[in-house]
Amino acid sequence: MTAPLPTSTNGAITVLAGGIGAARFLAGLLATVEAERVTAIYNVGDDFEWHGLHVSPDIDSITYTLAGVQGALGWGIEGDTFVTLEALRDLGGDAWFNIGDRDLATHLRRTALLRGGATLAEATSELARARGLRLTMLPVTNDPHPTVVVTDEGELDFQVYFVQRRAADAVRAVRFPRAAVARPAPGVIEALRDAEVLVIAPSNPLVSIDPLLAVPGVRQAIEASSARRVAISPIIGGAAVKGPAAGMLRSMGHEVSAFGVARIYRDLIDVFVLDEVDRALAPAVEALGLAVVVTDTMMTPPERGHALAATVLEAARA
Amino acid sequence: MTAPLPTSTNGAITVLAGGIGAARFLAGLLATVEAERVTAIYNVGDDFEWHGLHVSPDIDSITYTLAGVQGALGWGIEGDTFVTLEALRDLGGDAWFNIGDRDLATHLRRTALLRGGATLAEATSELARARGLRLTMLPVTNDPHPTVVVTDEGELDFQVYFVQRRAADAVRAVRFPRAAVARPAPGVIEALRDAEVLVIAPSNPLVSIDPLLAVPGVRQAIEASSARRVAISPIIGGAAVKGPAAGMLRSMGHEVSAFGVARIYRDLIDVFVLDEVDRALAPAVEALGLAVVVTDTMMTPPERGHALAATVLEAARA
Numbered sequence: 001m002t003a004p005l006p007t008s009t010n011g012a013i014t015v016l017a018g019g020i021g022a023a024r025f026l027a028g029l030l031a032t033v034e035a036e037r038v039t040a041i042y043n044v045g046d047d048f049e050w051h052g053l054h055v056s057p058d059i060d061s062i063t064y065t066l067a068g069v070q071g072a073l074g075w076g077i078e079g080d081t082f083v084t085l086e087a088l089r090d091l092g093g094d095a096w097f098n099i100g101d102r103d104l105a106t107h108l109r110r111t112a113l114l115r116g117g118a119t120l121a122e123a124t125s126e127l128a129r130a131r132g133l134r135l136t137m138l139p140v141t142n143d144p145h146p147t148v149v150v151t152d153e154g155e156l157d158f159q160v161y162f163v164q165r166r167a168a169d170a171v172r173a174v175r176f177p178r179a180a181v182a183r184p185a186p187g188v189i190e191a192l193r194d195a196e197v198l199v200i201a202p203s204n205p206l207v208s209i210d211p212l213l214a215v216p217g218v219r220q221a222i223e224a225s226s227a228r229r230v231a232i233s234p235i236i237g238g239a240a241v242k243g244p245a246a247g248m249l250r251s252m253g254h255e256v257s258a259f260g261v262a263r264i265y266r267d268l269i270d271v272f273v274l275d276e277v278d279r280a281l282a283p284a285v286e287a288l289g290l291a292v293v294v295t296d297t298m299m300t301p302p303e304r305g306h307a308l309a310a311t312v313l314e315a316a317r318a
Numbered sequence: 319m320t321a322p323l324p325t326s327t328n329g330a331i332t333v334l335a336g337g338i339g340a341a342r343f344l345a346g347l348l349a350t351v352e353a354e355r356v357t358a359i360y361n362v363g364d365d366f367e368w369h370g371l372h373v374s375p376d377i378d379s380i381t382y383t384l385a386g387v388q389g390a391l392g393w394g395i396e397g398d399t400f401v402t403l404e405a406l407r408d409l410g411g412d413a414w415f416n417i418g419d420r421d422l423a424t425h426l427r428r429t430a431l432l433r434g435g436a437t438l439a440e441a442t443s444e445l446a447r448a449r450g451l452r453l454t455m456l457p458v459t460n461d462p463h464p465t466v467v468v469t470d471e472g473e474l475d476f477q478v479y480f481v482q483r484r485a486a487d488a489v490r491a492v493r494f495p496r497a498a499v500a501r502p503a504p505g506v507i508e509a510l511r512d513a514e515v516l517v518i519a520p521s522n523p524l525v526s527i528d529p530l531l532a533v534p535g536v537r538q539a540i541e542a543s544s545a546r547r548v549a550i551s552p553i554i555g556g557a558a559v560k561g562p563a564a565g566m567l568r569s570m571g572h573e574v575s576a577f578g579v580a581r582i583y584r585d586l587i588d589v590f591v592l593d594e595v596d597r598a599l600a601p602a603v604e605a606l607g608l609a610v611v612v613t614d615t616m617m618t619p620p621e622r623g624h625a626l627a628a629t630v631l632e633a634a635r636a
Contacts, residue, residue, distance in 0.1 A: 052370050052429035083399055087423030091448045093430060101419050105405030111370035112411060130409045 011196025013313075014227070017042045018208025019058040020074045020242055021234055021299070022201035023065035025312075026135070028305025029199075030066065032313065035134035039191040043203075044120065044139045045147030045176065045211035048159045050097055051088075053107040054114055057159075058208070059124055059137060060106060065302075067131040074242055077102045096164045121185045138191065140212045141182040147211050148175040158207065167244035170251040174206050179214040192221035197316040200231035202297060204245040205264050206252060213268075222268050228316040230271040232297060232308070233258035237277045241298065259284050266290060271315050273297060273308075291315070329514025331631070332545070335360045336526025337376045338392045338560055339552055339617070340519035341383035343630075344453070346623025347517075348384065350631065353452035357509040361521075362438065362457045363465030363494065363529035366477045368415055369406075371425040372432055375477075376526070377442055377455060378424060383620075385449040392560055395420045414482045439503045456509065458530045459500040465529050466493040476525065485562035488569040492524050497532040510539040515634040518549035520615060522563040523582045524570060531586075540586050546634040548589040550615060550626070551576035555595040559616065577602050584608065589633050591615060591626075609633070 013033065015026060017040045026040055046057045057075070064070040064077060071078045080100025089095040099107065106127060113123035119142040128137055149161040151169035161169060176182075192198065203209055213219045222229065235258050240246045246256050254260045258274040262285040265272070272290045274281060275297040282292045293315040299305040331351065333344060335358045344358055364375045375393070382388040382395055389396045398418025407413040417425065424445060431441035437460040446455055467479040469487035479487060510516065521527055531537045540547065553576050558564045564574050572578045576592040580603040583590070590608045592599060593615040600610045611633040617623040 049433070051426035052372075052433050053426075054370075081399075081401055081419075083419035084402060084422045084426070087420040088426055091423055091427045091445065093423065093427040101399075101401035102405040104402045104422070105409055105411065108369035108371075108402070108406055109409045109411040115367070115370050127409065 012194060013037055013197045014039045014041060014191045014195035015199045015201050016209055016212050017062060017201045018203025019061040022203045023062040024299040024302050024305045025201045025309060026062060027065055027302055028309035030135060031306040032309045038135040040135060040137045041140050041188055041191060041212060042137060043208050043211050044141060044145050045207060046158050048157060053111045055107050063128055063131060066133050076100050097159060138185050138188050140185065140188055140215050140218060142185045143182040145176060145178050145182040147207055148177055150175060171248045172251065174210065176211055176214040182215045184215050184217050189217055189221045193225050195225065195227040197313060198225055198227035198229045199312060200265060202232040202234040204234060204243055205261055206248050229269040230273060230312050230316050231265045231269045232273040233261050235261050236275040236297060257281060262288055262290060273312060330512060331355055331515045332357045332359060332509045332513035333517045333519050334527055334530050335380060335519045336521025337379040340521045341380040342617040342620050342623045343519045343627060344380060345383055345620055346627035348453060349624045350627045357454040357456060359456050359458050359506055359509060359530060361526050361529050362459060362463050363525060364476050366475060371429045373425050381446055381449060384451050394418050415477060456503050456506050458503065458506060458533050458536060460503045461500040463494060463496050463500040465525055466495055468493060489566045490569065492528065494529055494532040500533045502533055502535050507535055507539045511543050513543065513545040515631060516543055516545035516547045517630060518583060518587065520550040520552040522552060522561055523579055524566050547587040548591060548630050548634050549583045549587045550591040551579050553579050554593040554615060575599060580606055580608060591630060
């Protein structure tokens, strides 16, 4: 009997998502399967208040990427202008976080929806619909659940560490001070428990995926899930494709490699996907008790995410 | 003995201010006397929350006018762009209130200052300083003190009445639901009590000046003030120079004329300034027990506000 094509998988696919790496993987996935089958559970640890507005960097990266308007640098909207930000700087306001004029509309709309009583999940859904997206996107929680980075300079809000200080501080620990009282958003536990395929996107394990796992019930739902569980390494050839993952893994005592990431996820997954350049690490990952898929995991240009998504689904069926 | 020139007045001048009419009068005043002598006490009844941001239309009209950046239509910033507003409309957001990209920076900065613990007075002062202004501008209160307009369609928030519905409803009454618990901002009572000259700007008596008088202690401070108290008619030849004052006076049972306005203010002022075209009304106003000054009160072009300010100061010295 021939194995069915990966696209014939008809169950639900749930993706644990950070920012741009997850966004590109999801774009590939949506080129492969119907959007109605896909649920992204995304990180809210990077969310912060900017001049009274609720900014959600991870979900915006995902939404903008899927809508085809993502800025080339991995944030904001392509071709955006910065009239308001410049005027804000002239008024003496904090302008270290780059928010363009079109991008700003997203934060205004989200804030208006939240002030009007919507949950973060509802606001996200409304913004996704306005951009024509049909997948389900759930914040891991509707509650405040910020990521705090512990450095030699003290504890820093995530965006202060990441943007204002350009991720230059050695990270000693990552804290989720509100995790204990955060409740999974409606649908999150079900999407983890009932999925046919569960994917940990190639996102930062420490500040994108760990905040998801820190919400009570999430880790247990993944452990108990009957889904085929697959993680994709965000580390290729000992470096992060984007962002501070490599330095952060190192300063927090992890091995900076696909193997180091596999070891972090070993109790949560069945299959680990690593890049061709890391083929030599496959035996060590297999020795952790995981199935290994070696493939091309770089998603530049973004079209290569289609092939990665198809490979991941195929691996999940194997 | 020759009367001193009006510019030799060296005491404090306090102006009760609404929006654009007050802004133009203040611009004229600042061309006539040192900014340090001038305090504007401004209306916050038009303030509202826009997508989570604190918008203060009256003080922004004043600040933008005095800084020389006021839009030609009487709102916003001249030459502003509307990239964010268009994007917000595309996302399905409320976009009936025109906020340009540069204007938006003001609301973001104000909101950030307020969220950081500043009072509205402190935020206003910071924004004024950032634009190089040296007069004192005090909100009548730092507390929420919205104006509600009673129409045949029910009670409307002021901006819903004024902008969204284009002031098309007949106004049956104006309410200040929070007035009883609003406290005068620090310095307001002193500025009214200790001024040498107190001016009621040519603003809408019902929705610009009345909200000031509704704050406990303000009316009493004006009544008890030793200042020479002068009001300038916002009604010229039976019409408002700008805004809904004429229709509002009519539907609320007032005479739509300079005389009608003088009658509203009669217990609060010593001198009433009306336009040349209303010269015939002077005897009736004098019969109210007021001194009358007849002059050119139109402030278009804005330079004509200089002459008006000089005339008002002269009248106050008489």
